[in-house]
Amino acid sequence: MQDLYLQAIEVLLTKIIVPTLFSPVQVGPYMLANRIVMAPMTRNRAGPGNAPTEMNATYYAQRASGGLIVTEGSQISPQGLGYPGTPGIHSEEQIAGWRLVTDAVHARGGCIFLQLWHVGRISHPTLQPDGALPVAPTAIRPDGKLWTGAGMLPFETPRALETDEIPDLVESFRIAAANALASGFDGVEIHAANGYLLDQFLRDKTNLRPDRYGGSIENRARLVIEVTEAVATVWGADRVGIRFSPTHPFNDMGDSNPAATFGYTVSRLAPLGLAYLHIVEPASTDPILAGPRPDARYFRPRWRGPLIANRAYDRERGNALLAEGAADLISFAALYLANPDLPQRLRHDGPFNLPDRKTFYGGGEAGYTDYPAL
Numbered sequence: 453m454q455d456l457y458l459q460a461i462e463v464l465l466t467k468i469i470v471p472t473l474f475s476p477v478q479v480g481p482y483m484l485a486n487r488i489v490m491a492p493m494t495r496n497r498a499g500p501g502n503a504p505t506e507m508n509a510t511y512y513a514q515r516a517s518g519g520l521i522v523t524e525g526s527q528i529s530p531q532g533l534g535y536p537g538t539p540g541i542h543s544e545e546q547i548a549g550w551r552l553v554t555d556a557v558h559a560r561g562g563c564i565f566l567q568l569w570h571v572g573r574i575s576h577p578t579l580q581p582d583g584a585l586p587v588a589p590t591a592i593r594p595d596g597k598l599w600t601g602a603g604m605l606p607f608e609t610p611r612a613l614e615t616d617e618i619p620d621l622v623e624s625f626r627i628a629a630a631n632a633l634a635s636g637f638d639g640v641e642i643h644a645a646n647g648y649l650l651d652q653f654l655r656d657k658t659n660l661r662p663d664r665y666g667g668s669i670e671n672r673a674r675l676v677i678e679v680t681e682a683v684a685t686v687w688g689a690d691r692v693g694i695r696f697s698p699t700h701p702f703n704d705m706g707d708s709n710p711a712a713t714f715g716y717t718v719s720r721l722a723p724l725g726l727a728y729l730h731i732v733e734p735a736s737t738d739p740i741l742a743g744p745r746p747d748a749r750y751f752r753p754r755w756r757g758p759l760i761a762n763r764a765y766d767r768e769r770g771n772a773l774l775a776e777g778a779a780d781l782i783s784f785a786a787l788y789l790a791n792p793d794l795p796q797r798l799r800h801d802g803p804f805n806l807p808d809r810k811t812f813y814g815g816g817e818a819g820y821t822d823y824p825a826l
C-alpha cells in the first residue's frame with residue numbers, strides 16, 4: 453500500500469518536475485506555451501525592396517503554435533545581404549512588412565524573435581551597394597560558389613574591415629534592433645553562427661586580424677560582445693538571444709579549438725542575463741581538431757539561463773535532452789518547415805510531412821504555405 457502511495461507521488465513529481473517538449477518554460481519576460489522552437493530558416497521569398505509580404509505573414513502564422521518562432525536571418529544593412537530575396541530590417545518598407553508578420557503571429561498567440569544577420573564575406577559585388585566587395589575580418593576568400601541571381605558565381609576575396617569601421621558596424625546592429633522593436637517583435641536573436649560575419653570574427657580560420665578584434669580568443673570574441681551589449685541597450689538583455697554553431701564547417705569555416713573559443717565567449721555573455729543561448733550542436737561529421745565536443749552538455753554548466761539545442765532532433769531525443777536538463781528548449785528547422793502544426797504532430801508522434809528540398813529557397817506558395825496541417 454505504502455509502495456503504491458510512493459509510486460503515485462513519484463509519477464506526480466515526474467509530471468511536475470521533469471520537463472518535456474510540451475511543458476511551459478520562462479524565456480525572458482515570456483512564459484512560453486511549450487519548449488518547441490521554430491529554428492531560423494532563410495526562405496528567399498521576401499517581396500520588392502527585400503520587404504516581407506502577406507505570404508510571409510501567412511507562413512509564420514501557420515507555425516505560431518510553437519513556444520517560440522525565430523525568423524529567418526534578416527540583414528541589418530544593405531551590406532549585410534548575401535542572397536537574393538532575403539528580408540532586411542533597415543528600411544521603412546521592411547519594418548512595415550515585418551509588422552504584417554508579427555501581427556499575424558500575435559493574432560494566433562505566438563511569440564516571435566527576429567534573427568539579426570550580416571553575412572560578411574558570404575556575398576558578392578553583384579549583391580553589394582555600388583558593386584563593392586563584401587567585408588570580412590580578414591581578406592580570405594571562401595572556397596566555393598554562391599547563388600547571386602546572375603547565376604552561380606565563385607566567391608571573391610572580401611575586403612578586411614578597418615578597425616575604425618567597427619563602431620559603425622556595431623551601430624548598424626543597434627539600429628536594426630531598434631527597427632525590429634518598431635516592427636512589433638517580442639525579441640531578437642543575434643546570428644553569430646553558420647559562417648556569417650560575427651562567426652567569421654569568432655573562429656580563427658577566418659580571423660587573422662592584427663588588431664584588438666583578432667588573434668587571441670578574447671580579441672576574436674570582442675565584436676560579438678560589443679554587438680550584444682549594443683542590441684541589449686534597445687531591448688533589455690532578457691529579450692535578446694544569441695546563436696552559435698561552434699563546429700559547423702558550412703561556408704568554409706573552422707576553428708582550431710571550438711570548445712575554447714565558444715566556451716570563453718559564452719562565459720563572457722553569461723553575466724548579461726540574455727533571453728537564451730541557441731546552440732547548433734556538432735554533427736558526427738564536423739571536424740573537431742582539439743578540445744571537447746561543444747554540444748549542449750558542454751555549455752550547460754557555463755550558462756544558467758535558457759538554452760536551446762538544435763540539430764537533427766526528434767521527439768525522443770528532444771525529450772531525453774530536456775529530461776536530463778542539458779537544454780531547456782529544442783529547435784527544429786526542416787521538420788518545422790514541412791509541418792506547420794509541428795507541436796501537435798510531435799504530441800501524437802506523427803505522422804510528419806516530408807520536407808521538399810527543391811522548394812527550400814525561393815519561389816512562391818508551393819513548398820511554403822501549402823504544407824497541410826493534420
Ligand SMILES: Cc1cc2nc3c(=O)[nH]c(=O)nc-3n(C[C@H](O)[C@H](O)[C@H](O)COP(=O)(O)O)c2cc1C
Pocket residue numbers: 491492493494495523524525567643645646695732762763764765783784785786787812813
Ligand atoms: C531552409 C533552411 C534555411 C536555413 N536558414 C537559416 C538561417 O537563416 N539562420 C540560421 O541561423 N540557420 C539557418 N538554417 C539552419 C537551421 O536553423 C538549423 O540549424 C539546421 O537546419 C539544423 O536543424 P534541423 O536538423 O532541425 O533541420 C537553415 C536551415 C534550413 C533547412
